[in-house]
Amino acid sequence: MAGPASPALPAHLQDLTDRARGYVEAASSANTRRAYAADWKHFTAWCRRQNLSPLPPDPQVVGLYVTACASGSAVGTSARGSTPNSVSTIERRLAAIGWNCAQRGMSLNRKDRAIATVMAGIRNRHAAPPRQKEALLPEDLIAMLETLDRGSLRGLRDRAMLLIGFAGGLRRSEIVGLDLGRDQTEDGRGWIEISDKGMLVTLRGKTGWREVEIGRGSSDATCPVVAVETWIKFAKLARGPLFRRVTGQGKNVGPDRLNDQEVARLVKKAALAAGVRGDLPEIERGLKFSGHSLRAGLASSAEVDERHVQKQLGHASAEMTRRYQRRRDRFRVNLTKAAGL
Structure with a gap:
């Protein structure tokens, strides 16, 4: 649904208008924009079915919408046969409504009691502990590498992606967003610089730029730098993605450039082929792994000071890093005994 029409601008400002539109798009990731667009479509479709107007934003209408999402009745006119949305999905849809309203020059007061009180009740009743993806440990990763075809370009590429993703603790969007050098593409999120000691990865994230050091491994077979060098050589890459x-x-x-979904598919496919978590049914195993498993694997496996892991992952706090450490030495510090009990 289009917002209110803007006054016509002089022709000589059209170029600036196009550039401004590009900067607006650059303010959020492509994945976020796609999700917000889908959520806005979902909200406006629900409004049409209820003979309600999505604009201007009415907190009472939005409060009813999130209630419908929580009860499973936002898809159709009845709650029967529908699956309620999770709290995280509802919160994302609420953020999407606010974002879309803001793009149309309107504001949604999410602190209004018609929204805030309903959301508080939804969180209290339906919130569940976060379901974390399985961390891929070094032995898992090595087994996954063995499932790849060493003699094919696709196998060389996938090998490099898995190793650089693990060793760098990179997000899937950061992996596919890399360029061979600085300022080579408009949609790049960073670039690599290879030296004798390793590879320096420069990344643009939500909070600014950061550098990630990926050292050379103890064996060429598992070295992320060698894997990237081999891929570049046989793919005959000179510049660009x-x-x-x-x-x-x-x-x-x-x-x-690859889509970041390809990283998630690669991790899941290779983990299943390698028999990682073979103690679980195949359907459940498939839900355990994603691109995040590489990041969590580094955080869980690196036997170094926690500060180094925090820096590598680009976390603002040590607490966030600890959430990624699936294999922590729990109860190493026993405060019960320390207190004298």
């Missing part, structure tokens, strides 16, 4: 689509029955490398 580092990780690209392999085309022509695996014989050619295209110019286009």
Whole structure:
């Protein structure tokens, strides 16, 4: 649904208008924009079915909408046969409504009691502990690498992505957002610099730029730097995106950057093929792994001072880093005994 029309601008300002639109898009990731667009479509469709107007934003209407989401009746006119949304999904949809209203020059007061009180009740009744993805430990990663075809371009690329993602503690969007050098593409999120000692990865994140050091491994077979060098050599890359689509029955490398969903698919496929967590049913195993498993794996495996792990992951607090450490030495500090009991 379009917002109120803006006054026509002089023709000589059109270029600035286009640039401003590009900066607005750059303020949030492509994944966030896609999710917000889908959430706005969901909200406006619900409003149409209820003969309500989504604009201007009415806190009471939004409060009824989130109630419908929590009860499972936001899809149709009845709650029967519908699955209630999780608290995290409802909170994202609420953020999407506020964002879309703001883009149309309108504000949604999320602190209004018609929204805030309802959301407090939804959190109290339906909030569940977060379901964390399984951390991939070094032995898991090595087993996953063995499932890849060493003689194909796709296998070389996937090997490099898994190793750099693990060793760098990178998000999937950061992995595919890398370029071979600085200022080579408009949609890049960073670049790599390879030296004798290792690889320096420069990344642009939500809070600014950060540098990630990836040292050379003890063996070429598991060294992330060697894996990246091998991929670059055989893919014959000179500039632009580092990780690209392999085309022509695996014989050619295209110019286009990989979508970050490909990282999640790769991690899940390789983990299943390697038999990681083979004690679980296959369907449950498939839900355990994602691109986040690489990041959590580094945090859980690196036997170094926690501060170094925090810096590598780009976390603002040590508490956030500890959430990633799936294999912590729990109860190492026993405060019960320390207190004399």
